[in-house]
Amino acid sequence: MAKCGGCGQFIAATASIRCSKCAGCYHRACVGVPATATPPPAWLCPGCKAKMPRSDNSATPVKAIAEDSSVSVSPPTIIPGSLDLALEIRSFREELSALRVEIRELRQETSDFRAALKGCSDRMSEVESRVTDLEQRFEAKGPSSYDHLEQTIADLKVQLNERDQDLLLNDVIMSGIPEAGAENPTHLIKAVSLKLGIALDDRDIVHVERLGMVRRNFVAGSSEGDLAERPRPRAIAVRLSRRTVRDQLIRAARVRRGLTTTDLDLPGRPQKIFVNENLTCSNARLFHIAREMGQRLHFRYVWTKEGHIRAERKERLCTAGPLRSSGKNFWRRHSLIFAVVHCYVLFTIRDIVGLCMDWSCSWYYLQWRGTY
DSSP states (O other), X not given: OOBOTTTOOBOOSTTEEEOTXXXXXXXXXXXXXXXXXXXXXXXXXXXXXXHSSSOOTTOOOHHHXXXXXXXXXXXXXXXXXXXXXXXXXXXXXXXXXXXXXXXXHHHHHHHHHHHHHHHHHHHHHHHHHHHHHHHHHHHHHOGGGGHHHHHHHHHHHHHHHHHHHHTTTTEEEEEOOOOOTTOOHHHHHHHHHHHTTOOOOGGGEEEEEEOSOOOTTOOTTOOSTTTTTSOOOOOEEEEESOHHHHHHHHHHHHHOTTOBGGGGTOSSSOOBOEEXXXXXXXXXXXXXXXXXXXXXTTOSEEEEETTEEEEEOOOOOOXXXXXXXXXXXXHHHHHHHHHHHHHSOOOXXXXXXXXXXXXXXXXXXXXXXXXX
């Protein structure tokens, strides 16, 4: 859009008149041309007319004429539209400038994001390479290099089990005592110990309780017919104040093995009462396994002492001839002595497997010698 050469304002193409010499645009009102008149094709602006030779001074520049002229040069129907258009163009330029700034910031953020993504990719590649290196090292070493760690863990478990067992040196377990709803465990323990010949005082008993959860459906007065359907009574754990009292109680219980509920005047079918040492969960499982192996291998006794599981196997000796310094009877008698030494053994649970192997070897040796 062109500007008027007289007033310097923007001018529309329909309301302008153009000079044929300098091609300048002017308002019709600025050059004194009526709005309804048609200008000639060779129309010259006042500036070009003033520059023409051999002319008088009647023609003056347009600006002077515009200043002295009393004609209104700003029609109210044209100038407000031109001002609005200029404001719109200016605001559009400002918006373009702001958009350029935003695009520049977006490019910078995109560049930073690419750099961060590249750093993450590099770190991931480094982690993958380290994992691959560790896998290769693990495959090169093999699982045998970690056997000492497993052995250390096993030793620590054994030590913890032994320490837990040491904490139970003053405890005993009494099983086989019928369970009633309103019973007094302390009174039952005193009655059992009194039948065993040991008088316990209240100061000797630290704590008494039945092990396991309470069986709500337990009926104390059940008949003998439904005895098989009744649950097994829970064992009673007793903690004594002194270890000597515990040893005396266990020793008396082993001397008198036939103690039953009838001796305590308890109702129901007679049941044996057992008094044993309190064992940890691991030792209790081992004791159960040892008893099963003892029954299978015909051991005479399997018991516990001071937290250790022990067993005894004593075979009946066969009748042999007189002992001589030489001959078959000499080697036969010595073979029997060798077998008895291997059979009559007190051992812990760790030696069960080795003892079984020794007994098998001794039995085959006696078969080969013709003793049995």
